[in-house]
Each structure stands twice: as structure tokens, then as C-alpha cells.
Amino acid sequence: MKFLEVNNLTVSFGNKVVVDNASFELAAGERLGIIGESGSGKTMIALAVIGLLPDSATATGSIRLAGEELLTLNDQQMSARRGNQLAMVFQEPLTALNPLMRVGKQIAQPLRNHKKLSRNAGLARAIALCTAVGLPDPEHIVRAYPHQLSGGQRQRIGLAIAIACSPKLLIVDEPTTALDVSVQKEVLKTINDLVQQQGTSLVFISHDLPVVSTMSENIAVMRNGEIVEQANISALFNNPHHEYSKKLVDLARATENKFNRFTIGSTA
Amino acid sequence: MSNPLIEAKTLCRDFKLPRTAISGARPVRHAVADLDLKIEVGDRLGVVGESGSGKTTLAKLLLNLDKPTSGSITFKGQKLSLSDMAIFRREVQIIFQDPRSSLDPRMTVEQIILEPLECLDFQQNHQSRIEQVLQQVELDPTIWLRYPHELSGGQRQRVAIARALATQPSVLIADEPVSALDVLVREEILQLLSGLIESLNLTLVLISHDLSVISRLCEKVVVMRDGRIIESGTTQDVFRTPQHQFTQHLIASVPRLPTIK
Secondary structure: OOOEEEEEEEEEEOOEEOOOOOOEEEEEEEEEEOOOOOOOHHHHHHHHOOOOOOOOOOEEEEEEOEHHHOOOOOOOHHHEEEEEOOOEEEHHHHHHOOOOOOHHHHHHHHHHHHHOOOOOHHHHHHHHHHHHOOOOOOOOOOOOOHHOOOOHHHHHHHHHHOOOOOOOEEEEEEEOOOOHHHHHHHHHHHHHHHHHHHHHHEEEEOOOOHHHHHHHEEEEEEEEOEEEEEEEEEHHOOOOOOOHHHHHHHHHHHHHHHHHHHOOOOOO | OOOEEEEEEEEEEEEEOOOOOOOEEEEEEEEEEOOOOOEOOOOOEEOOOOOOOOHHHHHHHHHHOOOEEEEEEEEOOEEEOOOHHHHHHHHEEEOOOOOOHHHHHHHHHHHHHHHHHHHOOOOOOOHHHHHHHHOOOOOOHHHHOOOOHOHHHHHHHHHHHHHHHHOOOOOOEEEOOOOOOOOHHHHHHHHHHHHHHHHHHHHHEOOOHHHHHHHOOOOEEEEEEEEEEEEEHHHHHHHHHOOHHHHHHHHHHOOOOOOOO
């Protein structure tokens, strides 16, 4: 039995199927990348796993986390697990964070709910988490509101909230699309380091192949709601099966070569 | 010696920030500070920098969509007056980042492309020009009557390019033209842009945070930070032997493919 097993997951809005019969597995401590274009259903898979699909969506199939079926849990049971056993970092931190609440309180919230920490203990833990995600001057940052922080800092807060209760499964959805490249690199490194330290399983969602390939061992390629290919990185790059994965790999290679021609003057 | 096409001299644009104290002057952010820039005919100039470095403010100043706090911009050696504005607008056009917000959702493709032709008093037959320009961006003529929401992301950006090219400009300013697009679509649009720039002999100012996009389309590049140009030169020189520490940092941050055995 794998740690996360998703079998024949289908998500639909009325007649419109957005995730079509998706199956994948993830061992404890493993990192899986999901890649696909916008509208391919990547985020819907993530939302289905974390139990945050919109009410108008219906999900069928099976999602088992450590042997437990998640799809049949009610809201209350799911709330007890969300943020505790599994957590998610969202794409746009400005909309994911509460604009009216100091970020320290937001980081402490899952700890207060799940671990029943006191307010002071929660705040102390929030400061420690800010340090862990690489935020400078954490004592001051916990007193800030989201709008007072930069994009990279906000995304680190989102990450701190997600890892607060040391979840066993972390889902990260396009965490760096809103960030500058130099900030992106640092945030990705922070995620990688934390996941490795804590032995967390990671589902990393992105449309950017170079980014996904630094964040995962295995990649699932999605197109129009279907997982069209699953392979480990070297297999995907050396021998992509599906036409779409082949296009992605070729394009990433070509872009890299063109850029290399400029930066190092060779086409290695 | 002939004048550069567009020249900016000690260009400044300050934004006043909200008060932090009851008395005293409001704090100021120098979005563009003491910037000198020359754009010659046929230049393909890339502007790179992080968000907040003043790239877009610079584009707006170059387009005369915003007035500098101090300093000057000349076009073909002349300062622009209001009466020349229609000529200037026909000559210098822009493509914005996200076509979902830069195209009016209540206008059809035809109306979108017709608007600059009418507003800027374009002399040739408007209908045939629309047809021509849609062909240039490789769009099927049957989309004339569609609205932006009925188009795919790539088609929408093609319409935005068609609108920019409608008045036969000589200068194209593109502010992050592909960063809102999916990778495969991005590649198509990049190829389209590079072909159009070549065949129409356009002068290009391309603003992007994506260095690989810049390296595809631009021969020269300026690197901006905090409203200033910290490094400039040919794209090859700047990318191969970056002098400024920040430029080196930017180049090192570009996501690379892992070495696959």
C-alpha cells in the first residue's frame, strides 16, 4: 500500500468532466510533479485530494491517504485532517491569506485548532515557523498584515501555514507563478529543504517543466483532464511516450539550448 | 548624425506614497530615476528587471501614456506636442501582458481592431486593413464577429497583436507579451512575433522578466533595478559576461533542466 493512492478519480461540473479517470500513487517521502496547461485539471485534482472542491463539483473514484478513504469523509472529518495530515500551498498568496488578520495569527491557527496550543504557544511556534521558511526578522513579521509583505514573503507565509502541523502530505499548486525568477528559486529551495527534512510527501503542480523537474522524482503529464503519461524524470526526458509530453520536453530542451547559446556560448 | 528614434534624457517618474505622518512631505517612490535611453531605428531592445523595478513605468513613459516628473523624451528628435499625438500613436504601439484585461469584452474582434484605425485617422480602407492584419497574425477571418471570451488565450493575444499592428506602426512596445500564456502557446506567439518583427522591420522594445524570451527576440538589453539602468549592452555580452552582481544573480536564477542521465 502506497501512502497516497488515487484511483479512477473523476471530477465533473454537471456534464463537464474536468478530471477524467485519473490514477496515481505516491510513496511516503516521495515527490510527484503534475504538469499541464491551464484548464487541464491539475488544480482540480489537488482540490479533490484536500477536500476543497466547490460545492457544484462531484468527485467519484477513490482517494486513499495512509489507507483511509478521503472522498467519503464529511466536512467535519475532513477539516480535522486538513492542515493536520495534509495541507496545501495555493497559487496566489494574496487571495489565500486573510487580509484582516496578522500573519502570525494565521500561521498559529492550524496549531490552535489541531494541536490545541494556547495563544502564546501558537505565536511562539509561528515565529519559529517563520524562521524555518526563511523569513527575516520573524518577531516583526508575525505582526504584519499580508499587504505589508512582498510576494515572496507572502508565499513563505502560505508555506509556513501549510507546514505548521507537520503534515505528511503537502500539495503545492503553482507556488511561484506570481513571483520573480530570483525569488522563485529561493522559495523552491525552501520547499525542497523542508520536505526533505520532515520526510513529507510532495505533490507539486506547475505548468513549467524546468521548475517541476527540480521539484520531483516522478511526473504526471495532464491534458484535458486526463493524465496522459506518468514517468520518472529521466524516462520522461529520454523517452516521452505521449505526443504532448514530447512537445513539452522538446520545447524545454530547445529553450534551454537557445539560452545556453547566449549565456555560455555552447549548445550542450 | 541623425537623431535616435526615441531618446530619453534623465527621465524621472516619482509616485507620491500615502502619508505616514500628519505633517511633513509625503514620501516618494522613484519608479524611474535619472534614466537615459536611446532607441535607434531597427533596434530590438529588451528591458529586464524584477517586479517593481520600473519596467512598466518606463514603457508607459515611452508611450506617452504617463508624464515624466522631470526629464524629457523625444521622438525622432522632436518633443511631442498634443497635435502630433495621432501621428505618434500610429507609429508607436503596445501589446500588453494579459489580453483578457487589455481587450474590451464587449467588443467583437472586428471592433477591437477597427478602433485604432478610426481613432488615429488611418488613411487606407479599414475593412481591407483588418483583413490584412488578421492574416498577418495567422488568424482565421471567421473570427471577425467573435468576442474575446470566445477565443483561446493564444487567439486573444494574436488579436492584441493585430490591434497593435493595425495602424502600421514602426515601433512596437511589448510588456510581458507571453507571460500569461501556456508554454506551447507561448512558443507559437514568440515565433509569430519574431517573424513579424523581421518581415515588417519593426523597432521593438520588449519588457520581460523572462531572460529566455529576451534572448529569443532582442539584440540589445538593459537591466533595470530600482528605476535605474544598472547594465546595458548586446544581449550576448550581457548574458555571457554579466558585470553587475544583480545581473549575475538574475541569470543564475533562471530555472534549468536537471542533468538527465
